[in-house]
Every structure is written in structure tokens, then in C-alpha cells.
């Protein structure tokens with residue numbers, strides 16, 4: 262079919278009926294409809310390796326051989342994409358940094374943990390120009406090692422080995438990142454419809470970096486962090502410094518780590534802008550099939566590294582860009598800098614005066630030298646007083662700089678892997694790091710049944726037991742494996758004081774459970790989960806079903822010293838649809854927030870539905886109020902929520918902030934409900950599940966499915982178990 266045929270094809274009366282391309286979704290007519298597919302990404306149908314356990318397979322990887330092959334690749338320049346100075350290190354490091362650097366602490370999404378850089382939008386981001394070549398350079402190695410190493414691990418390892426070949430002593434490497442096979446559809450990258458739309462669209466005030474829309478951590482659509490030319494492309498290192506500080510903080514990096522990363526990153530490699538960016542072909546996602554997944558074809562390159570155009574800035578930062586040394590500081594602090602324009606027309610800084618021998622060599626012609634350059638973000642390291650003081654400390658103590666950088670690089674590339682127990686391989690560092698949220702192994706040999714009996718006799722209500730366990734486990738997010746019941750951090754600051762944890766109720770329950778845990782020789786973390794299980798089993802018994810929930814002991818209790826309290830702030834729930842609670846000042850629709858939370862918890866849509874309906878009837882609502890409980894048998898794990906919601910004997914009437922469910926004939930108010938409750942009867946998909954659970958033949962299914970989903974939530978963060 263040629264282009265003309267394609268244009269007229271829409272009028273053809275036959276041969277259509279499938280919606281097979283993005284942008285033709287029939288659901289676009291209802292842009293506010295809930296996107297429940299976010300719960301069902303990466304399922305077995307898209308995974309050609311269904312049943313394959315990568316985390317097991319990678320244990321058989323010959324790491325030394327792979328690292329040797331990667332090291333050899335660094336200096337094996339290919340004609341189709343020649344290496345600058347014969348070394349691919351800079352390119353590989355930028356690829357790894359842009360993979361890991363899309364992580365944002367607010368929701369734990371992004372990051373290098375899934376190999377998502379292979380797919381849109383990241384494979385085609387303006388900031389990721391030329392990284393298609395970096396990944397393609399790795400293909401022969403990926404092909405050779407096959408399933409024993411994932412793309413996600415390989416991309417980050419390539420950056421790490423690149424540093425090692427350039428002289429950095431790295432801090433270690435952990436394997437274990439399984440690949441996805443399709444882009445994530447739950448990650449919000451911004452609302453802009455245009456690449457590199459002005460920053461103003463995501464800030465309420467672009468001069469106040471903290472006003473950037475959450476959970477975003479980049480200043481413009483299509484960038485990893487900040488604009489290298491300055492805020493909205495206008496050079497001003499102090500303004501850029503403020504944006505660098507905020508964007509890196511949103512990745513969980515402090516000022517020292519930020520300065521180390523920027524300096525260490527730009528100690529090697531170069532920027533590319535030796536020609537017009539307008540000449541580049543389309544990005545990989547929109548390029549023609551003859552491009553075979555590559556994009557940004559450069560008609561002027563003719564196999565010459567020196568003609569590459571990537572960011573549009575042009576030049577190296579240091580005199581020896583293939584060596585990890587102190588060259589970045591020597592250059593930045595050893596010269597005065599002035600604004601200049603690259604051949605591609607981008608703003609950059611160049612030295613006012615520099616000795617010829619201090620200039621870096623041309624990337625492909627050793628007979629020529631060029632001025633070095635700095636981005637506006639590099640200049641920020643010199644002109645911002647806080648970054649400057651940190652750099653001066655690095656300059657005075659190069660070993661300290663090496664160590665700080667190596668640790669920051671390790672954190673960058675491992676941040677979304679979760680606890681250290683998830684790292685695999687011979688190069689896992691022994692040291693515990695605070696950002697890994699360490700938790701000691703807890704006891705396993707105690708008498709579980711006896712402890713459960715003591716909890717059951719403790720006088721705590723079913724709702725108190727269930728709510729406390731739920732609150733302790735619900736912080737878990739599969740996006741970066743943070744949070745969860747393990748560690749019992751619910752008893753520590755800041756969690757114990759979060760409004761959503763009802764501090765008074767929590768303190769009361771903990772005061773009862775703590776001595777029981779001590780007496781039994783169990784951790785408090787285990788005891789809290791067991792208490793929840795006791796509550797659920799009691800609620801099932803009240804509905805006439807005997808339940809014995811599975812439980813694996815061994816959670817540990819973290820201490821305050823093992824907890825970076827500040828870093829837990831993003832885990833604070835602003836909503837918990839399951840417990841019918843929403844922070845008052847929050848504006849997004851509660852059903853959207855619920856869906857987002859369910860995705861982070863790793864729940865499927867039916868699991869989400871049955872958990873919500875079950876928690877409502879158990880009465881574990883926020884504040885223990887009966888509001889929104891569609892049952893007159895509070896505390897029993899019945900299908901009442903679903904039955905009463907879908908009962909045609911009722912009408913549903915908005916009454917102020919809430920809804921009333923009234924008897925259709927008498928008009929008497931039977932129950933009150935929240936908007937979220939009613940969504941479970943009004944959204945077509947959720948209603949389909951609600952009706953299933955309301956069917957006469959499915960009362961037992963409610964208990965069974967609730968129990969399974971509950972156990973999944975309670976056990977989600979058990980990293981010490983084989984999984």
C-alpha cells in the first residue's frame with residue numbers, strides 16, 4: 262500500500278473493523294473513563310518468556326565474561342556509529358544515566374529497573390537522541406548472553422563498566438532487573454502534547470522550582486532533568502541551579518550527590534551539536550521500517566563521530582574525556598567562562614582563554630583541538646554557593662570525590678530495585694545503605710498459633726486489627742519496592758504520625774501488640790500482620806466461613822537509625838480508597854487515586870474490587886466510622902457491599918458530600934456511601950466485577966478472593982523469601 266492508498270483507505274467499505282493503531286482508541290470519546298488496563302500491564306500474554314524466572318536465571322550468568330566483553334566493546338569502534346576518541350564510554354554512561362535518571366521518588370515510577378528505555382515514549386524522547394545507537398551497539402552482547410542477562414541489567418552494567426574502563430573504582434553492581442515487553446502505561450510523564458513545551462506548563466510559577474507538578478521530576482516534556490541551555494533555554498546558572506536542586510531532590514538525591522553526579526558524569530564524553538539538528542530524521546518510534554528501530558538519521562554524518570548531532574551543544578568538558586579524573590573541576594574552576602553558541606545554535610559556555618594543550622582533541626581527528634564547553638547546569642556547580650562549596654571539598658580531596666561519586670552512581674542505578682536482598686551477583690556490596698530502607702531478618706521459630714490466640718483474646722476489635730495491618734502494608738509500591746509491613750516502620754516517625762494512619766487508634770493498637778510480640782519472641786512487624794490475619798479470619802467466621810490464612814514469619818523491626826525519615830514523606834497516603842479516606846484538600850477524583858494506589862500495590866482489578874468491598878463490610882474504614890459501609894452486619898466478611906450496592910430496591914441520591922442509598926418505596930435511608938463506593942456500581946467494568954461478587958452463587962468466592970488478595974498485600978514485601 263503506498264502513501265496515497267493509505268490516505269484514502271478510511272473510505273473503503275470493506276477490510277476494516279479493527280482498531281490496531283494508537284490514537285484510534287474508541288475510548289477517546291470518554292477521556293475521563295478509568296483506565297483499568299494500568300492494572301494489567303506486562304501480563305503473560307505479552308511475555309514470550311512466561312514461566313521463565315529471570316531472577317533465578319541471572320544467578321548462572323558468567324559476570325566476569327560479560328564484563329570482559331563489555332570492556333572490549335568500549336574500544337571496538339563501529340563504522341556505522343564511530344566512537345568518540347575510539348571509546349564508547351561517554352555514550353554508554355549517558356544511556357545508563359538516562360535509564361536510571363527517569364526515576365522519581367514521588368511515586369517510585371520511572372528508573373532503569375525494567376528496561377523501559379527500549380520502548381516509547383522513552384526510546385524517542387528528545388533527551389534520548391542517539392541512545393538508540395548505544396543500545397544497538399549492545400545488541401551483539403545481548404544476543405550472545407541471551408536470557409541470562411536482561412536489557413535492564415545490561416544497560417546499567419554497560420554504564421558501570423564504562424566507568425571502570427575509564428579508571429573509576431565503582432561501588433559494586435547488583436543484577437536482578439527483569440525486562441518488560443511493552444511500555445508502561447501507568448507512568449505519568451506530563452500533560453503536554455508537544456515535546457519540550459515551555460516549562461511553565463508544569464509549574465504554577467516557573468521561578469519557584471518546588472511548584473512543579475507532582476510526581477514529575479523533569480522541567481520539560483522529553484527531558485530527563487533540566488534544560489542544558491538554561492531555564493526555558495535562557496542561560497542563567499543560578500536559576501538553573503535551583504531547578505537542578507529540585508529535580509535531583511525529586512530523584513532522592515541531596516546536594517552533595519547531585520554535585521558529584523553532575524561533575525562525575527561530565528568528566529567523560531562530550532556533547533554533540535556539530536551541525537543543524539533540523540537535518541535529523543524522525544525519532545525511532547516515527548521512523549520508517551527501513552530504519553529498523555533506529556531514529557534521528559543524520560544525513561551529514563558519513564560515518565564520522567565528529568559530525569554527530571544529539572543535544573545540539575558541542576564539545577567536551579575536559580582535556581582527557583576518556584579518563585575519569587579531576588578534569589571537570591580543573592576545567593570549570595581553572596577558567597573564566599563566557600556564553601557562546603554551538604554550531605547547531607545552542608547556548609553553551611566556553612572559556613574566555615585557555616592554553617592550547619588544555620583543549621580536548623577532536624573526537625575523530627587527533628590533529629585538531631577544540632574549545633571545551635560547559636552546560637548551564639555545569640556552570641551552576643560553580644556559581645551556586647552551596648554546590649560551589651561542595652565542589653571545593655571534592656577538589657581538595659579527590660579520593661573523597663571518587664568515593665562520593667561511586668556511591669551516588671550506585672544509588673542512581675539501584676534506587677528502584679528496593680531492598681538489598683533483591684540484588685543478585687558477585688559484586689553486591691556488603692555495606693547496608695540507608696536509602697535501601699534496611700530491615701534486619703526477624704525471628705521465625707516462635708509459636709505462631711499461640712501468638713494468634715493471644716491477639717484474638719486481646720480485646721482489640723476486628724476493625725482495629727485489620728486497619729492496623731492494612732495501614733502497615735499498604736505503603737508498599739512495586740514501582741520501587743519501598744514501603745510495606747516489613748520493618749514495622751509504622752511505629753516510627755514519620756509514619757506513626759500520618760493522618761491516614763489515625764495516630765490515636767494506631768498508638769492504642771500498638772500498645773497492645775508490642776508486649777504480645779515481645780512475649781512471643783516475634784517481631785512487631787510479624788505481629789501486626791498476624792493481627793490483621795486474626796481480624797480477617799474472625800470476619801470470615803462471622804460470615805460462616807472457616808479461614809486459615811497463610812503466613813510466613815521472619816519480618817524484622819527496623820530502628821530509627823535504619824530509617825531515613827525524610828525519604829519516607831512521598832510514601833504518605835493522601836488517599837486510601839480501600840479504607841474510604843481521602844485527605845480533605847485533595848482534588849483528583851478518588852477513583853483515580855484508588856486506581857493509582859492499586860497499581861502501585863500490584864493488584865489486579867478484581868483483587869482491587871474484592872479488597873475494597875471486603876474492607877468496607879469488615880468496617881475497617883478510616884476512623885472506624887460506619888460511613889460508607891453498605892451492610893448491617895459490620896464485621897462479617899459478607900458480599901453485602903456488592904449485593905446492596907447493586908440492589909434495584911434502592912435508589913442512590915447525592916446528599917452533600919456523600920450519597921444516600923434509600924429504599925425505593927419508602928424513601929428511608931438505608932446506608933450512606935461515598936462517591937468512590939458508588940463508582941463500583943456505575944463504572945461499567947467495576948460494576949461487572951461487583952455484580953459477579955453479588956451473585957447468589959458467589960458468597961464463598963468473596964471470602965476466598967478477599968483472603969487471597971489480602972495475603973498478597975500482607976506478603977508483598979517479603980524480600981528475604983525466595984521469589
Ligand code: HEM
Nearest residue numbers: 351352354355358489522523526530531532533571572638
Ligand atoms: C545536571 C543535569 C545534567 C544536564 C543538564 C546534562 C546535560 C547533558 C548534555 C546536554 C549532554 C550532551 C548530549 C550529547 O549531545 O551527546 C550530556 C552528555 C553527557 N552526560 Fe549529562 N547532564 C546532566 C547530568 C548528568 C549526569 C548526572 C550524568 C551521569 C552521572 C551525566 C553524564 C553524561 C555523559 C557521560 C555525557 C556524555 C555523552 C557522550 O559522550 O556521548 N550527565 N549531558
